[in-house]
Every structure is written in structure tokens, then in C-alpha cells.
Amino acid sequence: MKRNIYIKNTPYEAAIETFIKKLNEYEYFNVTSEEIDLLNAYGRITSEPVIAKQSVPHYPASAMDGIAVKAESTIGAHENNPVNLDKDVDYILADTGDYIPPEYDSVIMVEDVNFYDDIAQIIKPAVPWQHIRSIGEDLVANELILPSFNILGAYEIASILSASIQAVNVVKKPIVAIIPTGTELIERGYEEIPPGKIVDTNSKMLAYLSQEWGAETIIHPIVPDNKELIEKAVLKSTEKADLVIVCSGSSAGREDYTSVIVEELGELIIHGVAIKPGKPAILGIIDKKPIIGVPGYPVSANLVFNLFAKPLIYKKQGLFTPTPPELESLVSKKIASNMGVDEFINVNIAKVGNSYIAYPLNRGAGITSSLVKSDGLMQIAKESEGVNPSTPMKISINRDKNSIDNTIVSIGSHDICMDILWDLLQKNHNIRLASTNVGSMAGVMALMRKETHMAGIHLLDEETGKYNVKFLDKYLKDTKFLLVNLVKREQGLIVKKNNPLNINSINDLQDKKIRFINRQRGSGTRILLDYLLKQNYIDSANINGYNREEYTHLSVAAAVKNDTCDVGMGIYASAKAFNLDFIPLAEENYDLCILSDLMNKHYLEYLLEAISSNEFKNRVNSFGGYGVDITGNIIYQNNNK
Structure with missing residues (x-):
């Protein structure tokens, strides 16, 4: 079988335009409809105008509780000249919604009437047709209630129901078939996932997105990397569905069959789009139905699905694709990008002082958590080589703006106690805590640039053995801030369970057979390690893995657990989380430096x-390795501005 090694680089706008134009040739977007019971129509889309069958109300109706009267019988009523009305002659009782017979032309509210047996006494005359709903006040028979292609919500259904309509014609939901492919894929349900196997998440993610956009979905069982089996699944799916999505197999590897299958069974319109991530996207047509091949990485799959499947699903329902709201935000750091490619980057957004700031999330195509954390999508146009810090960019936001406004952002060192803090703030005050783990020194620099509300820091002053204050005095001397202790914590060496290599001190790291993993430059843990190496006269060049870096304590522990290294520097709680052993080396202060003037005072x-x-x-104590005796204490503050 011939392999398709070369992938094109079609501009995104040209790709979607070409695809839709080709589908129009097959009249793909012609809408089909079905009649359904009105009470089952919530969220559906009208396929034709909805016309009132009768007027609402369809009779003269009392708008108030009271009495129906002949207005002429009330002329002259006054406090000094009360008028007495006889029941069933001059008035009848009328509740809200009651039919008003033709001999009566006005309603007086019950609170304006005094009753004496069957006599109703009034002191104010009635005006003809007061408090009476006329026929057709809401809707007139044959009046348009809703046009075609209108979404039926709670109010719409109530209005249609009031006009004596029992059933409506709606757009038939498009059916999206999703085929997960890959020998490495497994379904959920494993206590421990075997090495080399991956739980299929993409098909579920894309199915829920399809349903959110109004489609029905069919998820095909996982198909291994076998051309004949994938081809069979594609043919079966095109019989049942309006749109077929093949998950993974869109690249040019030895087991990437999607483009070949599409070309053999139908028309391969596009293979390769100038976007990042998601370049290997496939757009094709089989049996007059669109086939989209999405990459296997979740972030890539999500982007390709949003860019190409979403407009098809909406257009198939007679709708325009919704345009997400935009929020102009300042980019927090320099971002390099490739010319000729539209790059889409997930970002966090927070309001710091009077400005919205966008913080790029991990750009890895496989980082599903970036989709969870994302507040919006930033597009760097193909004509650009990137953006500089503080550049204003329009971000397409995917989160409610109130939620963005209710965000405290923390840039700095990582600690799992920050997750507890986030949970408490969210639970008790509906406040998000968005943390970016870049290390203590990078956190101080973000504070200096006023790009964050606060930073978690644990910077050791080698001369005094004290934490944080010296660095803040140096870099934030003209800035108002609070330094609050979050926790004390144990730092040390994280090693495998039962310590098979018998690592007992920092001196053992000089053994070339021992594989070490370090924290990134500028992190408090790295500074502490370098201090301890200096104290013990150890040259970092003698440590196997000193230049290999991770950005969080949990990542270090995970590396030890997965045997990609033997030992790493980190906190006790991370070792405990992975059931590893721990050799304590030092206790340190992990503090929060807070720029109080940039944060809402209530927050x-x-x-x-x-x-x-x-x-x-x-909850902190349950982790182990922490001290909370000074937690919450203000360690230091600077009131200079």
C-alpha cells in the first residue's frame, strides 16, 4: 500500500471554504425536517414558520380578581357619593382569566370594592375595558409566532402551547459518527492502565461537543490500526451518519490510513492545514457525506473539530455558527510562532488591576488539562512570527466573563496546598484560583511587572538562611505587598519505595549510576539544592541528570515512580502521593507574596x-510533611508605592 508521506499546508480559511463549496455541490446542507410533539421540542430548531392557530386570549378575559361591571353604571361614583351595584344585574364576580360576557365591559379590582351581602359598593367610576384582556392581546390567529430556524426554548414552547399548537416541524438532528482508531486505545475501566495503552477520551469529548451543538452521536467501538477494519467502519458509518469523524490516523506514519481510505472510497479534498496544532487534518467526502480525520492528540483533535466540524453541524441545521465573545487582553509573555501557520493557543485570563491579562497555557498538543483550564483561545495569525509581552490581543473567550472577573491569579512556585486553597475559594465564594507554575524567581518577576495578584515563593537567602524577604526588598522595593505564610514544608530527596539504591544523603547524588531529575532554573527548590551542594562542596557537573528539569514537585515524583529517574528533589507530600520514600534535607517557608492594591479587597x-x-x-496536615503553626501569619509587608 502506498503511504502518503507528504502533507500539504493549506491555509485554514481556504480549506474550510473549499470544503463547504464542495459539499454545496452535493446539496449536503439541504435541511430535512420531522414533526414532533411540542412538549418534546425543547432545544430543537423550527424547520418552518410557526403560526398561531387561535388568538391568545381567544375570549375577553378578566385581567384581575374583582367584579365585571357595566361602565355606564359606575358613572358618578365618588367617596362622597358611593354607588351600589346589584349582583347579577349590575355586576358579576370575576377572577383573573374568567370569561367576561358581552353585557359587561369593565372590571373593578376586588380591593376597590366593599361588599354588603349581594351589594357591591364602589367609590370610583370604571373606564370601559379597564382590566379586560381583549381577544388577541398576546397573539392573533394566523400571526407568526416564530420564524424558521429558531431555537425552541422554554418561553417559545410556552407561547406556542398557548396558541393551541400540539406539534411542530423541526430540523432533523444531524447524526455524527465518531470512529476511534488505534491499537494503543482501550476503553475505561482499568484499575491500572497498562504501559503503552491509552484510554480513549477523544471520541467521548467530540461526542459531547457534537451534542452541545445540536447533533446526535454514534460512537463506533475502537478499531485497531488495520486498514481493512477502519475502511469497514467508515463505510458502515457513512450509511447511518451525516458526518463521519475518524479519530487519529490522519498523519503520515506507517499506520496512518485515513487519507488513503478516503481517497480510495471517495474524494480527498484536503490533507494538511496550516494550523498549529492540528496540521494533519483530513477533509474528504464519501457518498456525498463529509469525512473529517482529526489528529490523535486531544488538543489538536479539539481544535480541528471546532474549526471544521462545528460549522458543518450548525449549517446542516440551518443555523449560523455562533461567534464567541472577544475580550482584549495583554499577553503576559513573549510568544514565538511560525510564519505561514495560524497558531491557536489556550490561555487563562484574569483581571489584574485595571487590565485583563492573558497567560498562555502549555502548548503541548496532548495536554488535555489545558482545555479544562482554558478561558479562551488566542490566534496568532500566519503573517506573524509571534507576539511580545504586553501586546493587546483579542481573545475568543469560552468562559463566562463574570467567572474571569472572579479569578485570583498566582504565578510562581508549585505546591499542592494551592489546590486546597482553590477548592475552598471556589466552594465558599465562587472565586477561581488560576495557578501558573514557573518557579519562585519567575513569580517575583511577574510581581515586579504587575502581571499577577500573587506569587508562591520559597527563595532561600544563602547568607542568612532566611526565606523570601531579601529578594522582595530587592525587586519590589517600590511596590506595596503582603508576605503571608502559607505553610512550612519538608524538602528532600524523593526515591523509590524501599530505597533500592540506598540513597541516604545529597552526597550519594555523585554516583554516576544514579539518575537524578532537577527542578527548573529559578525555582526555590533548585536554589535550595544549589545551596546544599555548595555547603557539601559538590560540583553539579558530577550529578547525572542535574540539567534535566521538571516544573512541579508532582512531576518529579511521577518521574521517580515511572522509573525514568532514580531520585529527585521535592517535598514530602509529593513522595507520599506516589507511595515513594523520602529523605528529608531541610524545612522551608512557602509564602504567598500578595499585591493587595491589584486585588479586589473582598477577594x-x-x-x-x-x-x-x-x-x-x-487538609494540609493530612498530606504529611507540612507545618501550619504560622500559617496565615503576615511575615512581612511593604507599604511603599
Whole structure:
């Protein structure tokens, strides 16, 4: 079988335009409809105008509780000249919604009437047709209630129901078939996932997105990397579905068959789009139906699906694709990008002071968590080589703006206690805590540039053995801030369970057979390690793996657990989380430096309240390796501005 090694680089706009134009030739977007019971139509789309069968109301109806009267019988009523009305002659009782017979032409509210047996006494005359709903006040028979291609919500259904309509014609939901392919894929349900196997998540993610956009979905069982089996699944799916998605197999590897199958069974329109991530995207047509091949990495799959499947699903329902709201934000750091490629980057957004700032998330195509954390998508146009710090960019936001406004951002060192803090703030005050783990020094630099509300830091002053204050005095001397202790914590060496290599001290790291993993430059843990190496007269060049870096304590522990290294520097809680052994080396302060002037004062109160709470301290203590005796204390503050 011939392999398709070369992937084109078609511009995104040209790719979608070409694809839709080709589908129009096959009249693919012609809408089909079905009649359904109105009470089952919530969320559906009208396929034709909805016309009122009768007027609403269809009779003269009382708009108030009271009495129906002849207006002429009330003339002259006054406080000094009450008028008495006889029941069933001059008035009848009328409740809201009651039919008003033709001999009566007005309603007086019950609170304006005094009753004496069957006599109703009034002191104010009635005006003809007061408090009476006329026929067709809401809708007139044969009036348009809704046009075609209108989404039926709660109010729409109530209005249609009031006009005596029992069933409506709606757009038939498009059916999206999703075929997960890959010998490495498995379904959920494993206690421990075997090495080399991956739980299929893409098909579920794309199915839920399809349903969110109004489609029905069929998820095909996982198909291994076998051309004949994938081909069979594609043919079966085109019989049932309006749109077929093949998950993975879109690249040019030895087991990437999608483009070949599409070319053999139908028309391969596009293979390769000038986007990042998602370049290997496939757009084709089989049996007059679109086939989209999405890459296997989740972030790539999501982007390709949003860019190419979403407009098809909406257009198939007679709708325009919704345009997400935009929020102009300042980019927090320099981002390099390739000319000729439209790059899409997930970002966090927070309001710091008076500005919205966008913080790029991990750009890896396989980082599903970046989709969870994302507040919006930033597009760097193909004509650009990137953006500089503080450049204003329009971000297409995917999160409610109120949620963005209710965000505290922390840039700095990583600690799992920050997750507890986030949980408490979210639970008690609906405040998000968005953390970016870049290390203590990078956190101080972000504070200096006023790009964050706060930073987690643990910077050791080698001369005094104290933490943080010296660095803040140096870099934030003209900035108002609070330094609050979050926790004390044990730092040390994380080693495998039962310590098979008998690592007992920092001196053992000089053994070339021992594989070490370090934290990134500028992190407090790296500074502490270098201090300990200096104290013990150890040259870092003698440590196997000193230049290999991870960005969090949990990542270090995971590397030890997965045997990609033998030992790493980190905190006790991370070792415990992975059931590893721990050799303590030092106790340190992990503090939060807070720029109080840049944070909503109520949020600052809630933050300090959460840190000092018993719930926070108890949950921290459950991890082990932490001290909370000074948690919540203000260690230092600078009131200079």
C-alpha cells in the first residue's frame, strides 16, 4: 500500500471554504425536517414558520380578581357619593382569566370594592375595558409566532402551547459518527492502565461537543490500526451518519490510513492545514457525506473539530455558527510562532488591576488539562512570527466573563496546598484560583511587572538562611505587598519505595549510576539544592541528570515512580502521593507574596480567611510533611508605592 508521506499546508480559511463549496455541490446542507410533539421540542430548531392557530386570549378575559361591571353604571361614583351595584344585574364576580360576557365591559379590582351581602359598593367610576384582556392581546390567529430556524426554548414552547399548537416541524438532528482508531486505545475501566495503552477520551469529548451543538452521536467501538477494519467502519458509518469523524490516523506514519481510505472510497479534498496544532487534518467526502480525520492528540483533535466540524453541524441545521465573545487582553509573555501557520493557543485570563491579562497555557498538543483550564483561545495569525509581552490581543473567550472577573491569579512556585486553597475559594465564594507554575524567581518577576495578584515563593537567602524577604526588598522595593505564610514544608530527596539504591544523603547524588531529575532554573527548590551542594562542596557537573528539569514537585515524583529517574528533589507530600520514600534535607517557608492594591479587597479578605481556616490547616496536615503553626501569619509587608 502506498503511504502518503507528504502533507500539504493549506491555509485554514481556504480549506474550510473549499470544503463547504464542495459539499454545496452535493446539496449536503439541504435541511430535512420531522414533526414532533411540542412538549418534546425543547432545544430543537423550527424547520418552518410557526403560526398561531387561535388568538391568545381567544375570549375577553378578566385581567384581575374583582367584579365585571357595566361602565355606564359606575358613572358618578365618588367617596362622597358611593354607588351600589346589584349582583347579577349590575355586576358579576370575576377572577383573573374568567370569561367576561358581552353585557359587561369593565372590571373593578376586588380591593376597590366593599361588599354588603349581594351589594357591591364602589367609590370610583370604571373606564370601559379597564382590566379586560381583549381577544388577541398576546397573539392573533394566523400571526407568526416564530420564524424558521429558531431555537425552541422554554418561553417559545410556552407561547406556542398557548396558541393551541400540539406539534411542530423541526430540523432533523444531524447524526455524527465518531470512529476511534488505534491499537494503543482501550476503553475505561482499568484499575491500572497498562504501559503503552491509552484510554480513549477523544471520541467521548467530540461526542459531547457534537451534542452541545445540536447533533446526535454514534460512537463506533475502537478499531485497531488495520486498514481493512477502519475502511469497514467508515463505510458502515457513512450509511447511518451525516458526518463521519475518524479519530487519529490522519498523519503520515506507517499506520496512518485515513487519507488513503478516503481517497480510495471517495474524494480527498484536503490533507494538511496550516494550523498549529492540528496540521494533519483530513477533509474528504464519501457518498456525498463529509469525512473529517482529526489528529490523535486531544488538543489538536479539539481544535480541528471546532474549526471544521462545528460549522458543518450548525449549517446542516440551518443555523449560523455562533461567534464567541472577544475580550482584549495583554499577553503576559513573549510568544514565538511560525510564519505561514495560524497558531491557536489556550490561555487563562484574569483581571489584574485595571487590565485583563492573558497567560498562555502549555502548548503541548496532548495536554488535555489545558482545555479544562482554558478561558479562551488566542490566534496568532500566519503573517506573524509571534507576539511580545504586553501586546493587546483579542481573545475568543469560552468562559463566562463574570467567572474571569472572579479569578485570583498566582504565578510562581508549585505546591499542592494551592489546590486546597482553590477548592475552598471556589466552594465558599465562587472565586477561581488560576495557578501558573514557573518557579519562585519567575513569580517575583511577574510581581515586579504587575502581571499577577500573587506569587508562591520559597527563595532561600544563602547568607542568612532566611526565606523570601531579601529578594522582595530587592525587586519590589517600590511596590506595596503582603508576605503571608502559607505553610512550612519538608524538602528532600524523593526515591523509590524501599530505597533500592540506598540513597541516604545529597552526597550519594555523585554516583554516576544514579539518575537524578532537577527542578527548573529559578525555582526555590533548585536554589535550595544549589545551596546544599555548595555547603557539601559538590560540583553539579558530577550529578547525572542535574540539567534535566521538571516544573512541579508532582512531576518529579511521577518521574521517580515511572522509573525514568532514580531520585529527585521535592517535598514530602509529593513522595507520599506516589507511595515513594523520602529523605528529608531541610524545612522551608512557602509564602504567598500578595499585591493587595491589584486585588479586589473582598477577594483579599476571602483569601486570608481561607488560609487561616481550620479546614485548610486540617487538609494540609493530612498530606504529611507540612507545618501550619504560622500559617496565615503576615511575615512581612511593604507599604511603599
